[in-house]
Amino acid sequence: MGLSAREKRALDGIADRLYVEDPLLAETLSSFATGAVTAEPLPVRRSPFPGVLIPVALLAAIMAIMAVVLPPISGSTAEVAPSPTHALTRG
Amino acid sequence: MGDSFGDRPRGRTAAENAAAEEAVIRDRAAEEIAEEHGKLGLPAAISLIVGNIVGTGVFLxxxxLAAYGTVSLLAMALVSVGAIALAVVFGRLGARLPAGGGPYAYAKDAFGEFSGFWNAWSFWLTAWIGNAAIAxxxxxxxxxxxxxxxxAAQIALALVALWIPALINLSGVRNIGAFAVVTTVLKFIPLLFVAVVGLFFMRGANFGPFVATGGSWIAALSTAGALALFIYSxxxxVTIVAERVRDPARNIGRASVYGVLICAAMYMLSTVAIFGTVPHEALANSTAPFADAINGMFGGSVGGGIMAACAIVSGIGAINGWTMLVAEMPMAAARDGLFPSVFAARSRRGVPWFGIVAGTALTSLVVFYNYLGSEGGFDRILLIATFTTVIPYFFSACAQLFWLVTGARRVEGVRLGRDLTVTAVAILFAFWMTYGAGTQAIFVGFLMLLVGIPVYIWTKAKRGEYGPADEVPGRSTMEEEK
Structure with missing residues (x-):
């Protein structure tokens, strides 16, 4: 089971303090944690429900369609009437 | 047991020690009260949002929109729905993670520190470049x-517009909040007046055609929407200044939603009122539609002066708020070692003085360029801010989606469905904004995002870090040795 962000922070705090108070011991202990980390599993606090991933896939599909179908607009004075000075950046 | 007693000064009685401890507790409580007192309450937080959203663009x-016909009212309604969804998402994120930097903190929490940096970089560009446009x-x-x-005279005026808010920012958070409240109220009175009183002067014939461009209504809707997409920037x-807000878990959400609802109501009502009071042809060619509406309602030409004064108050109020953000966002990143450390420096009044001065100085350079350089070059710089505005919105909404669809969420069932729907609307809105920024803005904006990568490398290298900061052994030791 993965650690929560708060638990990770607490452990990091302990590790930092140990480095300050006893660097030799900290280095010795850190040698046990060597090795490449390829992928960190997300902390799972509830049983996963695949249904919630459907909206994510749907969203990606809609965005892909928008990206392909919508005609490009220049965003300059030609197609969007006012100049950027007046309207494009902020209300 | 002996350690705690050993810390006490020798030669004191128990009663004296108790009194000393009580005094320390009182001092701490007083400090906490003073600190809370110097923070932004709900009205000031709402004013900050409204003040930053309503700048000078609203007056045109x-x-x-009239150039596209009344279909633009529908476009504005759609944009408003998207902005409200974004506000709800920011409210949820702010309540869950009331950390300074807002979008920076959300992106960093969800996707790692490089994403966080990119959001901070993107927003920082938006904030100081956008201020040049307002000025x-x-x-x-x-x-x-x-x-x-x-x-020369125009440069002098622009510098006044930039450096007066900078001085207010340097004077402390309370003054920033007070200035935001005053300017927001002052700018809203005439706008609200036109929005409400104008409704009683409307004529059906003034509205003009549904589509005024001659093409399809979908094309007109799309273009008018693209024009209106950035009115809620x-x-x-408030999420960016979360640490300056009283009771952030509660007030960030409320301020975000209330602020956007107030702006949405004002935008919709005033646009409908002006569409109904100024004849369509005159409105499409107007350079001062609010003034024309007032003149149309009451006759005379006093409307121009009133609305110019309103725009002056509105503009300087918006610069005040954005100057605060231009410093607060990099400060949050600098504290995590993801921006140059000087941005984390605070003055005696507790404000990030370097961020305020550096941001205002950069904006001043852009203003100089506007008056002394080429007009095309200035517009090109502004296009950077158009695209970089969207990056924090998109990442923040995606951070919320990420949280909802992983096991870390705290909502289920109907509430999960509701939150997913709102988040999806916010993401699509941010995506639409990206599209609406246009090819030129995306092109130059993306190049400026890439410029941020060497900056990221520089900050990391300066700290002797390769990889995520929390995986560098002995980082704290190294810092303390320095």
């Missing part, structure tokens, strides 16, 4: 009264 918006338009409104047309304002 009805004329710009230049502000000068035009001031010149309604002064008629100072020479470049600033919706994220």
């Amino acid at each position: 918006l009805p004329a710009s 230049v338009v502000w000068v035009n409104y001031v010149n309604y009264f002064l008629r100072w047309e020479s470049p 600033g919706v994220e304002s």
